[in-house]
Amino acid sequence: MEANQQVKTTAVKGTDTARLVRGMVKNIYASAHEAKAKGQKVAYMMVASQYDEILRAMDIVPLPTENYAGLCAAKRDMDRFLLKAEADGYSQVLCSYARIGLGFDALRKELGRIPDGSPDGGMPLPDMMLGSSAVCDPRFKWYQATSRYLEAPTFGIDVVAPPPQDDLNEVRDYYIKYQRDQLQALIEFLEKQTGRKMDPERLWEAIRLGDRAWQLWYDIDRLRVAVPCPMPSQDHFSIMVAGHYYTGTQVAVDFYQKLYDEVKYKVENKIGVIADEKYRILYGGGLPPWHTLWIFNYFESFGAVFVIENVYRGFDPVEVPSHVKDPVDYLAWRAFLRFTRYHEKARARSGNPTVEKLLDMIADYKIDGVVFHACRSCRATTIGQVHIKSELGKYSNLPMMQLVSDMVDLRDYSEAQWKAQIGAFIEALQGRGK
Amino acid sequence: MTVMKQIEELYNERGKRARELHQAGRKVIGYFCCFVPDEIITALDMVPYRIQGSQNDPIDEADALLEPMACPFARSCFNMALKDQYDFLDGFVAPHSCDTIERMYHIWRSNKPSPFNHMINVPHMMGPSSDVFYRKELDYFILRLEEFAGAKLDQNKLRDAVRLYNRRRALLRELYDFRKADPPAISGTETTQVLVAGMGIPAAEHVKLLESLIAEIKNRPAPTADGLPRIFIWGNEIDDIAFIRLVEECGAHVVMDDLCTGTRFFWDDVPETPDPLDGITSRYIGTHCPRSLKPQTGLREEDLENRFGYMRKFVSRWRADGVIFYIVRYCDTCELEGPDLREYLNNLKLPVLMIEDDYSTSTIGQLRTRIQAFLEMIG
Numbered sequence: 047m048e049a050n051q052q053v054k055t056t057a058v059k060g061t062d063t064a065r066l067v068r069g070m071v072k073n074i075y076a077s078a079h080e081a082k083a084k085g086q087k088v089a090y091m092m093v094a095s096q097y098d099e100i101l102r103a104m105d106i107v108p109l110p111t112e113n114y115a116g117l118c119a120a121k122r123d124m125d126r127f128l129l130k131a132e133a134d135g136y137s138q139v140l141c142s143y144a145r146i147g148l149g150f151d152a153l154r155k156e157l158g159r160i161p162d163g164s165p166d167g168g169m170p171l172p173d174m175m176l177g178s179s180a181v182c183d184p185r186f187k188w189y190q191a192t193s194r195y196l197e198a199p200t201f202g203i204d205v206v207a208p209p210p211q212d213d214l215n216e217v218r219d220y221y222i223k224y225q226r227d228q229l230q231a232l233i234e235f236l237e238k239q240t241g242r243k244m245d246p247e248r249l250w251e252a253i254r255l256g257d258r259a260w261q262l263w264y265d266i267d268r269l270r271v272a273v274p275c276p277m278p279s280q281d282h283f284s285i286m287v288a289g290h291y292y293t294g295t296q297v298a299v300d301f302y303q304k305l306y307d308e309v310k311y312k313v314e315n316k317i318g319v320i321a322d323e324k325y326r327i328l329y330g331g332g333l334p335p336w337h338t339l340w341i342f343n344y345f346e347s348f349g350a351v352f353v354i355e356n357v358y359r360g361f362d363p364v365e366v367p368s369h370v371k372d373p374v375d376y377l378a379w380r381a382f383l384r385f386t387r388y389h390e391k392a393r394a395r396s397g398n399p400t401v402e403k404l405l406d407m408i409a410d411y412k413i414d415g416v417v418f419h420a421c422r423s424c425r426a427t428t429i430g431q432v433h434i435k436s437e438l439g440k441y442s443n444l445p446m447m448q449l450v451s452d453m454v455d456l457r458d459y460s461e462a463q464w465k466a467q468i469g470a471f472i473e474a475l476q477g478r479g480k
Numbered sequence: 481m482t483v484m485k486q487i488e489e490l491y492n493e494r495g496k497r498a499r500e501l502h503q504a505g506r507k508v509i510g511y512f513c514c515f516v517p518d519e520i521i522t523a524l525d526m527v528p529y530r531i532q533g534s535q536n537d538p539i540d541e542a543d544a545l546l547e548p549m550a551c552p553f554a555r556s557c558f559n560m561a562l563k564d565q566y567d568f569l570d571g572f573v574a575p576h577s578c579d580t581i582e583r584m585y586h587i588w589r590s591n592k593p594s595p596f597n598h599m600i601n602v603p604h605m606m607g608p609s610s611d612v613f614y615r616k617e618l619d620y621f622i623l624r625l626e627e628f629a630g631a632k633l634d635q636n637k638l639r640d641a642v643r644l645y646n647r648r649r650a651l652l653r654e655l656y657d658f659r660k661a662d663p664p665a666i667s668g669t670e671t672t673q674v675l676v677a678g679m680g681i682p683a684a685e686h687v688k689l690l691e692s693l694i695a696e697i698k699n700r701p702a703p704t705a706d707g708l709p710r711i712f713i714w715g716n717e718i719d720d721i722a723f724i725r726l727v728e729e730c731g732a733h734v735v736m737d738d739l740c741t742g743t744r745f746f747w748d749d750v751p752e753t754p755d756p757l758d759g760i761t762s763r764y765i766g767t768h769c770p771r772s773l774k775p776q777t778g779l780r781e782e783d784l785e786n787r788f789g790y791m792r793k794f795v796s797r798w799r800a801d802g803v804i805f806y807i808v809r810y811c812d813t814c815e816l817e818g819p820d821l822r823e824y825l826n827n828l829k830l831p832v833l834m835i836e837d838d839y840s841t842s843t844i845g846q847l848r849t850r851i852q853a854f855l856e857m858i859g
Contacts, residue, residue: 135819137836139549139810177773179604183579186604186773187816193780194820200776202605206613209576209585209599212620220616227609397590422549425812429550429583433590436545 055120057280057339060319061312063305064277067284070301071117074110074291075166081107082170087240090169090192092185093358095178096205096225096381097232098293099252104236104244109169110291111188115146119336119454121165127153128455136191141184142423142455148188151195172198174239176232180205182426201235203228207385210392210399218382225378233374249373252294262302263289263360269309270353271410274318276309279329279352280342286358324349325414325475328407330446331356331400331434332419332427333453341464348472354411356404357427362387400430401437408442415475416446422458445474483692484670490677491721495568497681498529502568507629510566510594512557514745514767515575515602517760519641520622522683524629529569530679530745533557535720535841546587551580551810552839553717558584561592571596571628573621578771578813596628606765606774615761638756646749648683651690653747658697659735660798662705665697668713668724668734675741676719709858712795712830713737714821715806716814722841723806730851731859736798738791739806744768770817784824791821795830802858804851805834831858 059065078088088107091097101108118124124142127149132138134152136145150169153161160168175189175198186202193200206224208217233244263285270277285305292298311317327345329352335341342352364383370376388399396402407413416438418431435446447467451459490497502508507526521528533556542559560566572594574585582599589597600617603610622633655674658665666674674693678686709732718724719741724734737743744767753759765772768790777786785792795803803825807814815836822832833854835847 135822135834137807137809137815137818139836140812140815144816183604183771183812184816187770187813190773190776191816191820193776193783194823197779202773202775204603204605204610204613206601206603208601211589211597211599216620216623217616220613224603224609224613224616227612228605231607231609398586420547420549425550425579425583425810429547429580430587432547433545433587437590 054340055122055337057342059284060276060278060281061285061305061308063301063308064281064284066301066304067287070287070292070297071113072166074108074113074287075169078107078109079167079170087173088170090172090175090189090198092176092178092180093290095176095180095185095203096377097176097178097203097229099249099256099377100229100233100236100244101176102252102255102294103249104240104242106174106236106240108291109172111147111169112143112185113287113291114150114165114169115143115454116336117165118146118150119456120339122337122456123163123165124337124454124456126161139423141182141188142421142452144184144188144191145423146454148191148195151192155195171196174198174236175200177202178205179203182424199235199239201232203232205381207382208389210389210397212389214386214389222375222378222382225381226374229374229377246373253373253376255296255299256294257363259289259293259295259298259302260360261363262299262306264363266302266306266309267354267360269306269313271412272313273326273412274316274320274323275326275351275353276312276317276319277305278319278342278346279355280339282355283334283339283358286360289360290358319351320346320349322349323351325472326351326353326412328353328404328411328413328416329355329357330404330416330418330438331431333357333421333424335419335449335451335459336454337456338451338459338461341468344465345468348468350415350472350475352417353413354407356400356407396437396441398434398437400434401441404434404438405441408438408444413444414478415444415471417471418446418448420448420450421453422450423452423455445471445478447471483689483696484673487673487677487689487693490681491673494532494676494680495529495565497685498527499568501527501682502570507570507596508568509571509573509596509625510569511573511575512554512581513575513577514740514769515577515764516573516600517618517764518683519638519645519750519756519760520618520625520633522641522644523633523638524625524631525637526571526625526629527682531557531566532676532679532719533717533839534560535722535839535844538840538842545591546584549810550584551578551808553719553808554580554584556839558588561588566592569594571598571625573598573600575600575602577602577769578811580810596625598624603765604771604773606772611761611765614765615757618757618761635756639752642750642752642756642759644683644687646752648678648687648690649746649749651687651694654694655690655697656736656743659733661702662710662799663703663708664733664735665700665702667728668711668737669721669728671734672718672721672724672741675746679719679741708733709801709855710735710799712791712798712800712803713739713742713806714791714803716740716808716811717839718742718806720841722844723837723847726844726848727804727851730848730855732855736794736800738768738794740769743794770811770813784820784827788821788824791825792828795825795828800830802831802833802854804854805832807834807836808839809836
């Protein structure tokens, strides 16, 4: 019954459109090199920092350093960067995305050039580095450390969300004001770096494109409630590139429109990811194992398809009040509404917005089991998984499993351990009589 | 009984006094880290209690609810809560100081809720808008705490509390002055006991103890200089004497620190401003912690000076010969800060030993050889 051992890192995709993403990833780094050559500003940046559209509106080319780390892992070319960072004093338990980024920049400084054979040609030297406190601590601290290896102005912003127990009516105004102040400070920094004022109309245009792309992405995910599943999680971990790294561009809108059409066609014609879909799995949380994405196909060999996931998602669409007329105000409002989307629901039941979101997914997507991925070097997406698993258990009796490794550091991964765990998990699914 | 003996007892039985106060009807508010103003809690006639872990006890029950890749200090604290060792807390307050504390707050609150639970969101960025936001968060905290206390915050009481804690800060700085001597008139081990003991008792009681201790130390016979290396410790949570004692047993004097449990929490006074919350805001948000990001200033060298310049004074005035970093594992911001700080200190011609540890007395002994080798190198 067990599938043959696979040696490649990537997964077989479920949709044709997802196969276009590889070119989009290559283009991120190629276009950054081209931009540098033309004298355009290039910025190291962090995904989901709520400032993407500002960069687009100001013609600053984003260089997502976390994505580069994931790419290195998918290419199994991460060790030289990890080891270099560790040799320079960075702990082996520090965020491995950061270790790869620091190691890459350290090696470049040492060699005086981009390390030979770096995936997709490596990252060009940035003109600036833009950290943020969205999601986790290393994301605002990493670029400060990078200043050890390269001279580029660094700027960080806070991205804030209130705890779910806060009374939103009490805190809303000052949270939004702070978010606006942080974004405005960033704009002033960028204006100084580029020597140009930001055009509010261009920002509105980028916002419109961003919202349109994310609405399409959301609609695609809603199509995935269909049985059989038309698009699996391994596709999500590719197609997220458009939403997170092309935010605010027509490229992202066109990509998601194409994907939407394909997924809709599959739903209408009942074309599933696999011929015999027995179990529908929720990827409950944790960064994906970029080093071993084929594991999703391994699950499929047992009839188990990951139909939806709770990481690197697009934000659900939110309705910013119509009285908001300024694009920076809009971004601040949108961030607040995105981050508090499940707060009221949490206050009414479990107290935990993530639990509420997962319970919605379990119901909507007809889930049979939940899998989490604990990453040894990622506090932000790992701490709380066991708790969430336990909370979910109060409301559902689904089999749940936590696999442990890391998002990019292969030293924390054991294939034998995973296969043993997956075997037991599949037995638990079988035991439920499906 | 000597004052130091009393302090040792408080250090060894940390929750005892707070438990007595709780049983006598006082409300005890437990909190984490350096970003929850004691002054506010005290002015509302409640007792602030700085939550500590236990390096001597294994983390067993917490592992079922909190992943092992979380900071072991936080896991240890939560483990103690699960074992009802914090059942005297009437309130539980966590600042959003780091990823682990923020996430653990929700897990703790869900599994071991106190009658009062609250999280204060603390900006990571430092700047004018961050001050305004943090002040708003304090206003909201006060609103919630007033509801729990059934009383309004009295501005005069808050001013009194500011003076009380500034008095304690001044006494602790005076205590640290004894460490400038060669050899120091008070050891690093004793100092740790004084600091940790004070975290679990009302500040007014700590002040009295400090006044008596300072008088006692002044009467200690002056020892002769021994020429042992003088060590500055940088890191996060050291709420147990085991590590400091180990360094001193290896043949050194621990003379100064920049730790969450050391100067970081008490060194700077709260400015006495017309609105006391203005002074509290600027003091607490200005806490030197790797989790707070100072805006970049100039090129690398200037930026490092801007970030770490306050430590230059510490190492020069306390005449440190070397620096040991004690980083409780999985503290991402310390892990990222460490190499930068090492570069800064090396530029000051100070050797640095970086240690990453598991917050457990059972593993601390393994560090002896590394510490001895380091001391030999600088000795």
